Amino acid sequence: xxxxxxxxxxxxxxxxxxxxxxxxxxxxxxxxxxxxxxxxxxxxxxxxxxxxxxxxxxxxxxxxxxxxxxxxxxxxxxxxxxxxxxxxxxxxxxxxxxxxxxxxxxxxxxxxxxxxxxxxxxxxxxxxxxxxxxxxxxxxxxxxxxxxxxxxxxxxxxxxxxxxxxxxxxxxxxxxxxxxxxxxxxxxxxxxxxxxxxxxxxxxxxxxxxxxxxxxx
Amino acid sequence: xxxxxxxxxxxxxxxxxxxxxxxxxxxxxxxxxxxxxxxxxxxxxxxxxxxxxxxxxxxxxxxxxxxxxxxxxxxxxxxxxxxxxxxxxxxxxxxxxxxxxxxxxxxxxxxxxxxxxxxxxxxxxxxxxxxxxxxxxxxxxxxxxxxxxxxxxxxxxxxxxxxxxxxxxxxxxxxxxxxxxxxxxxxxxxxxxxxxxxxxxxxxxxxxxxxxxxxxxxxxxxxxxxxxxxxxxxxxxxxxxxxxxxxxxxxxxxxxxxxxxxxxxxxxxxxxxxxxxxxxxxxxxxxxxxxxxxxxxxxxxxxxxxxxxxxxxxxxxxxxxxxxxxxxxxxxxxxxxxxxxxxxxxxxxxxxxxxxxxxxxxxxxxxxxxxxxxxxxxxxxxxxxxxxxxxxxxxxxxxxxxxxxxxxxxxxxxxxxxxxxxxxxxxxxxxxxxxxxxxxxxxxxxxxxxxxxxxxxxxxxxxxxxxxxxxxxxxxxxxxxxxxxxxxxxxxxxxxxxxxxxxxxxxxxxxxxxxxxxxxxxxxxxxxxxxxxxx
Numbered sequence: 048x049x050x051x052x053x054x055x056x057x058x059x060x061x062x063x064x065x066x067x068x069x070x071x072x073x074x075x076x077x078x079x080x081x082x083x084x085x086x087x088x089x090x091x092x093x094x095x096x097x098x099x100x101x102x103x104x105x106x107x108x109x110x111x112x113x114x115x116x117x118x119x120x121x122x123x124x125x126x127x128x129x130x131x132x133x134x135x136x137x138x139x140x141x142x143x144x145x146x147x148x149x150x151x152x153x154x155x156x157x158x159x160x161x162x163x164x165x166x167x168x169x170x171x172x173x174x175x176x177x178x179x180x181x182x183x184x185x186x187x188x189x190x191x192x193x194x195x196x197x198x199x200x201x202x203x204x205x206x207x208x209x210x211x212x213x214x215x216x217x218x219x220x221x222x223x224x225x226x227x228x229x230x231x232x233x234x235x236x237x238x239x240x241x242x243x244x245x246x247x248x249x250x251x252x253x254x255x256x257x258x259x260x261x262x263x264x
Numbered sequence: 265x266x267x268x269x270x271x272x273x274x275x276x277x278x279x280x281x282x283x284x285x286x287x288x289x290x291x292x293x294x295x296x297x298x299x300x301x302x303x304x305x306x307x308x309x310x311x312x313x314x315x316x317x318x319x320x321x322x323x324x325x326x327x328x329x330x331x332x333x334x335x336x337x338x339x340x341x342x343x344x345x346x347x348x349x350x351x352x353x354x355x356x357x358x359x360x361x362x363x364x365x366x367x368x369x370x371x372x373x374x375x376x377x378x379x380x381x382x383x384x385x386x387x388x389x390x391x392x393x394x395x396x397x398x399x400x401x402x403x404x405x406x407x408x409x410x411x412x413x414x415x416x417x418x419x420x421x422x423x424x425x426x427x428x429x430x431x432x433x434x435x436x437x438x439x440x441x442x443x444x445x446x447x448x449x450x451x452x453x454x455x456x457x458x459x460x461x462x463x464x465x466x467x468x469x470x471x472x473x474x475x476x477x478x479x480x481x482x483x484x485x486x487x488x489x490x491x492x493x494x495x496x497x498x499x500x501x502x503x504x505x506x507x508x509x510x511x512x513x514x515x516x517x518x519x520x521x522x523x524x525x526x527x528x529x530x531x532x533x534x535x536x537x538x539x540x541x542x543x544x545x546x547x548x549x550x551x552x553x554x555x556x557x558x559x560x561x562x563x564x565x566x567x568x569x570x571x572x573x574x575x576x577x578x579x580x581x582x583x584x585x586x587x588x589x590x591x592x593x594x595x596x597x598x599x600x601x602x603x604x605x606x607x608x609x610x611x612x613x614x615x616x617x618x619x620x621x622x623x624x625x626x627x628x629x630x631x632x633x634x635x636x637x638x639x640x641x642x643x644x645x646x647x648x649x650x651x652x653x654x655x656x657x658x659x660x661x662x663x664x665x666x667x668x669x670x671x672x673x674x675x676x677x678x679x680x681x682x683x684x685x686x687x688x689x690x691x692x693x694x695x696x697x698x699x700x701x702x703x704x705x706x707x708x709x710x711x712x713x714x715x716x717x718x719x720x721x722x723x724x725x726x727x728x729x730x731x732x733x734x735x736x737x738x739x740x741x742x743x744x745x746x747x748x749x750x751x752x753x754x755x756x757x758x759x760x761x762x763x764x765x766x767x768x769x770x771x772x773x774x775x776x777x778x779x780x781x782x783x784x785x786x787x788x789x790x791x792x793x794x795x796x797x798x799x
Contacts, residue, residue, distance in 0.1 A: 051374075051376065051377075051429060053377075053426035053427075053429060053430065053431075053432055054426060054432045054434070055425055055426025055427065055432055055433065056426060056427070056429075070725075071725045071726040071728060071729070072694040072728070072729040073721075073725060073726075073727070073728020073729035073730070073731070073732060074725050074728055076632070076728075076729065076732075077728075080632065108725065112722060112723075113722070115719075115722065131725070134634075134721070134725075134728070135636075135718065135721075135722050137633075137634070137636070138634055138636025138716075138717065138718035138721060138722075139636055139637075139718050140636070141635075141636070141637040142637075166629075166632065166633070167633060169629055169630070169633075170629075170630055170633035224377075224431070224432045224434040224435040225377050225432075225435075226376070226377055226429065226432075242673065244671065244691060245670070245671045245672060245673035245676065245691065246670040246671065246672060246673060246679075246681070246687075246688035246691035247673050247674075247687075247688070248672055248673055248674035249686060249687060249688065
């Protein structure tokens with residue numbers, strides 16, 4: 048059965064899932080934004096993000112930190128996290144504006160990486176292109192272009208990725224604001240994980256939220 | 265930007281309800297009740313449509329048979345006297361049938377991209393039956409009773425922006441008429457007010473037959489829509505720093521423009537005095553049983569008397585009269601009185617300040633970006649210049665971190681817990697802004713000044729959220745509430761009042777330190793009166 052997941056719900060829920068799976072709030076915010084951004088182009092951002100975060104749960108963050116002094120960047124645990132690495136690249140977007148091309152080693156879900164880096168495009172009013180296997184994903188301030196082999200878009204791990212500023216002028220696709228259609232079982236799974244960020248009810252929480260006086264007058 | 269001041273704000277010309285009604289009047293929007301399928305007991309459905317120059321919106325209302333024992337304003341309620349959605353366009357029968365399956369369930373239902381809001385309301389137990397009985401008997405409601413309550417129905421939640429399946433905020437971001445903050449929600453509440461009058465008169469007619477009367481139009485004006493707001497709303501201002509900044513900037517800029525006026529024209533003085541009288545009347549009608557608000561109202565009444573004396577003694581014709589008045593208020597009045605004056609000073613100057621309402625929206629995406637190239641030294645400098653309020657607090661003292669904000673698993677709503685007396689602190693939300701800023705600042709200390717924030721965050725990702733906030737402060741000075749949001753003496757109602765004042769609410773009546781009842785659209789024109797109303 049399908050479910051219409053609004054973009055706001057996508058962002059909020061995946062942020063919580065990221066938190067539940069061990070990312071700090073700041074990185075969890077990046078995860079939510081990336082999932083939303085992909086969903087706006089009808090790409091499987093929520094599904095990929097869920098799958099990746101489930102793999103991440105319980106792992107040591109340090110294993111995923113890119114060694115940024117190495118070329119290409121790589122993680123001590125063997126596989127770069129697209130959220131952690133994507134955020135690190137977005138933080139270095141000024142270097143990309145200066146012409147630097149970043150090369151990465153083995154990376155999980157490169158589409159998530161492209162979306163995370165791409166969030167910086169709007170602020171710089173530029174285009175950042177992430178490329179892996181036979182595909183290139185270009186994130187505009189408010190649009191997206193995909194070139195090459197579409198099948199490679201959905202790879203869940205690749206051995207090499209590059210990321211750089213681009214000079215494309217017009218995106219192929221503009222984002223939708225409509226709800227993203229997703230398998231309801233995936234949403235159940237997302238909600239279940241998001242729920243782990245909520246505190247179980249206590250007598251204090253029930254008593255504390257409402258009126259001290261009557262609330263029905 | 266201290267909580268005590270924010271918790272003393274009053275509605276102004278820039279408040280969102282007033283912005284909405286100004287636009288609707290200017291653009292000569294038309295109104296029509298396109299469906300009224302309500303039975304004699306007052307149950308059924310209705311549709312109110314507003315026609316703007318470019319688009320049409322409809323409030324779809326469902327009126328229910330709610331047993332008295334189920335009536336509760338708490339978010340944990342599961343049934344209401346009436347439920348609503350704002351439909352994007354004019355709904356057909358299939359739309360209405362779909363909505364009837366979902367809207368009455370509120371959070372447990374599901375709406376779609378065609379809907380812009382989801383809300384519900386309960387009848388006022390104090391007033392509803394009285395009005396029905398009086399109207400049915402051919403009499404008007406008791407004026408004192410009506411003014412004491414101020415509304416027939418009280419909304420308990422108005423959801424928008426992609427919640428529960430509703431259209432995403434970006435769907436309406438390019439529509440001038442609803443792109444401003446909360447304009448769709450405010451439209452929904454305004455139409456809800458019209459529905460509440462129609463419903464009470466309909467039930468009275470069904471009960472009283474030929475002898476029943478409608479509410480006198482002058483009396484009707486005093487009926488607004490009530491609202492009960494709890495902790496669910498409080499984190500909004502903390503989670504939307506760019507928006508908060510723009511709301512405050514607009515307000516501050518408006519005040520600065522008026523204070524900068526070298527002279528006050530007689531017409532402006534007369535207008536001010538008229539609004540002052542109205543404020544005095546409003547305050548005379550403003551009641552609260554909460555000890556804090558009782559004291560604040562006492563101060564406000566004294567402040568109004570002081571202001572009255574000031575106006576009588578000062579001709580307001582001297583150089584920069586409004587600035588003088590404001591400076592006097594800073595020295596002489598309580599925060600309630602000072603903020604009341606801010607609201608009053610803007611009243612005569614619509615031409616000068618109303619345009620600022622257009623600056624109150626925000627592109628929040630721009631505030632999300634982290635400048636990783638920023639040197640550590642620069643981030644420390646921002647903290648030192650903008651965040652002394654955070655650095656000055658000793659968070660090792662239990663009273664300075666006595667609280668924690670979390671989301672309740674029971675209703676998926678924010679709550680405040682007592683850190684040292686309740687379980688759940690491990691679920692803390694990132695709303696302890698001041699404490700987090702100090703932690704980040706401390707963590708930055710060992711870093712060489714020329715290292716970049718990108719390098720810092722790669723090693724210490726736990727500060728990413730806070731870096732984002734602090735960098736934001738460089739360009740947005742009003743983005744943060746400059747107070748300790750986890751202090752033992754923090755009052756959530758101060759945050760609620762600030763936000764609700766920007767909505768345009770009046771009659772703030774705290775029911776505890778974390779729950780406030782208010783009135784919306786009281787004395788505002790009804791849809792059919794709008795075109796003839798004062799701006």
